[in-house]
Amino acid sequence: MPTIHSERGVLVVRVVYDGAPLSGKTTTLRTLAERLGVGISSPEERDGRTMFFDWVDYVGGLFDGRQIHCQIVSVPGQEELRARREHLLASADAIVLVADTRASEIDGAYDVLRELRPRCREEQPPVGLVLQANKRDDPDAVARHRIHEAIEGIVPVAIVETIATTGEGVREAFVFAVRLALDRVRALADAGLLHEGRPDVDGPDELLEELTSLEKAAGVSPAWEPAPAAEPSPFEVEIAQLSPLRAAVQAAMLSMEEEKVFVPDPMMPGGFIWPPVDGRTLLAEVSRLDLVPTRTSRGDWWASGSGWRFHSSAEALYPDADGGRRALIDWARMHAVHSRVLSSGRTVILAGAGSGRFRLWQLVRVMSSLRELLMAALEHAEPEQLVLHVRGAAEQLLRAHDAILRSELGIPCTLWTVSADFGAQPHYVGLMPFTADPGAADQKEIPALLEREFTPILRGMSRDRSDYARIRGSLARWHAREPSSVAAATLARVAEAATPET
Template sequence: MPLFDARAKEILVRIVYDGPPDAGKTTNLQFLHQVVPRTIRTELETPGPQADQTLYFDCFDIRGIRCLGYRIRCQLLSVPGQSYLINRRRYLLSLADAVVFVADSSRSELELNRQLFHDLEQSLDAEYGDPTSVQVLLQANKQDLEDRFSVEEILNLLNLSPTFPHTIAQANIGQGVKKTFMVALQLALGRLKALRERKRFSLSSGSQLSVDTLFQALETLETEEDFGQTLQEMTSANEVEVSNSSGTLQEEQESSEAVMIATETPPQGGYQDTGAEPPEDPEENVPILEIVTDEPYEENGQGEDSIVEIQTHDGAVVEEEDVPVLEVAEEYEEEAEIGSITIYPSELPQIAVRAGHIWPPATGREYLRQLVEYRDTFPGESWETLPSGSQLLHLGTQWHLLTQPEWRFTDSNQGRSVLMKVVSDQMTMKRFLPEGKTVLLTEEGENWRLWICTPHVPTLWEQFEGIVAQQSPGDFSIALRKAERSLQTIRSQALALSVGIDLSLSVVAETPLGVVYLGEIISGGETLADDKALKHAIAEELRPLLYNHPGLIQSLEMWLNG
């Protein structure tokens, strides 16, 4: 079941790669780890003694995903395929939201594929077609072998329908690996959506999510009896009811840099994939791409992926094998109930900036030097997508870096023109700007990226995080009224100057010198003018922070209706 980590304010979903030994489970994870930008993934870990085959599991996490208004952390795990490690395998399968069964297409491996897939079905005890069950995807790997079964033959030999979710792959060169992950993630988030509609998630502590905790659990699984006891102890978590109101789980519009999959009525037939060649340099020059595709599967299991085109936002069409990174996202309905996956910038500002590409010209360079030195000395970063679509990077505890999907340019002159406009817009709200705010245009591979860099000031959101941790309804009510006044103060100035601003708690701060605004400013843009709408916006931003805090929820409702 998806786990709601209250401390990190994110939902964890797990995709588990299952299958026979040497079928390609670890190879799938290794290739994905290479092509996902470092800024949104953790290191690939293989705990326990090193051996030719996985003895415990391989694991890494991908962040930078939003679904149902939440941050999503997707954890990818591979299981040991050896028969004598079946207890460890079954435990890991019990954690899955989606399973990729990596079938070895070699004719000599037929019986082993059958045995393990049958055991998988028994372990999951899932009902095919039930969206709340753990979802399974078949990957027919090693399709380059001469003596192989086709994917249609494998489906038939495993007694599966031709419409059962499946992909084909040659994982050793990366073909089909990214597409397999894309479909598996879509299945996992589809399950999350179905569970959301039944208003239940599991509430988990941070320690239950760690690699060390999983490793310790597997070390105890020496017998079937140990497995049953450990499974009960390690996976038990208090369930918390989640409101199903549109406000509580507000679906957010993602930026145009997110990779979108537009959905239509799926045609008949099974999902098939020919894969893509691995990129020469997957970490650099992540393009802005859009994939137009039919939705692979509905509850009846039917549907066929039919990529129409892959386009960059400058209109150029590229071939699938040229796609260098994640072509992953999903929109299950026209209302975008599931949302999309956001790819954040892969390169951060460097200290070398051309003349005329930074503001303020002199002090801005000194602030940039401090930023780069801090980043190199105290690494650690986390991304956030604001309701406006802007992308905010929290660099340690000292700096905030703001950018937008549209602030990526192929021409430096175009970028500099936008820089000048941004600076002009910023100056309209000069009285609310914090000291040290710097606007700069930096190189990003062969392209250019515009950034707004601001020294850290404790935001209203951070203040609320502290108050919620103390669980003080009185302090919470006072903070609500203060936050409302601060946002009204900034809003009044913006409306008077006819500029648009983001009234999120994450970009507004209170200091001894007054209110400070950290977000973007758009001349001629719109700003929320209605007092009631402003209060509702504050409430909706705070609701995900208040799960399992009924006293604070009551204070929020009293303030909202007051």
């Protein structure tokens, strides 16, 4: 738990180094201590293996004018010592996962990542995670892009390549972890939950004492019990309710004069990224992509590629940081409150735009929409299969319509903006409009919505598919089987109207 040390006036945070056995945790802390010019304390080792932990103290940097005292702790990797490891993990404000990236060992790191990631997210605010891809000097080290591919399915996570034995990359991974820890502190401070007093543990001797006394009291379970998932966390709700929604939008465009082009910077100051912690991790991921936003004729900025879109509306420019921060908080609140409707992986950023101005950006992970699904099916699927897709898309669109209307977000419900995964609850996958679209209320009529969305699709089918008569027939049969279904009736009618004249 981060603590404002009441006697020393410093902010105490803890970065914990975790990882599979022999991945290089102790080596990392040794070279890190050397590079930071401080000592290291390792209470007990046996045959070169960590039995309790390694401990490094580092004081450096400022948070709201206070010095930051970072407790850097590594865990013991051996399975028999799991209880100690768990206890140390439970105390982390950020975690560096040291991964042995040799082909023979890397699966062990993925296992640890699978275990850690949900736990980190369940903490509120979340505990940031950095993957320190270690042993890059080994000829059997797996290529970086392969690591990215492999972990894509698990999580977005920031990766820093290191050679712990020489120290290469070690400091970079540490500094990024401290940033993530400070994001957590910032979120706690904003919610008035930052603890002040004496830290639970103020040095390696006290930590050793804590671990040994816990073990004496047999039957004590590790402190890191996973919380039940799904419900929005109390923290999110709290943040969402911090103050009433304000129309803090600076509507007028300040000027079209030269602006600094946005470059995603994972080291940008805390308090300018939402969500805390996870936002910075995503930022680290997208910063590798070298996406350079361009300006549209309307004055918006945008960039797209490698599975991401960046966007900033022309109006989202603020003359100073205060105005920008208010808008960021409003947007963050809106995203948090509606997280069930919105696709995941969204990040909101307030970035310097030059001349003291700030611009509000959204980074949105590209997710496949109903339209893409239909376009893919249109090319290859058999008529019956295609009609199943059309039905599925219509039903998904209506579910989304309902959720979007209830959210009162004023976002457009179209085949382009609704997620394509039929098995899951529909999500809005489009960009967040800068201001709610009053026209969104016009979408209330279901037949009109379906007609508007499916007419171009069915026209395309009637033009491009020689078997269109079968498609139309299949839709007509659906309507006959389910005469009370508004979707079936509408689509049968639209299909009929789209039939080319002979």
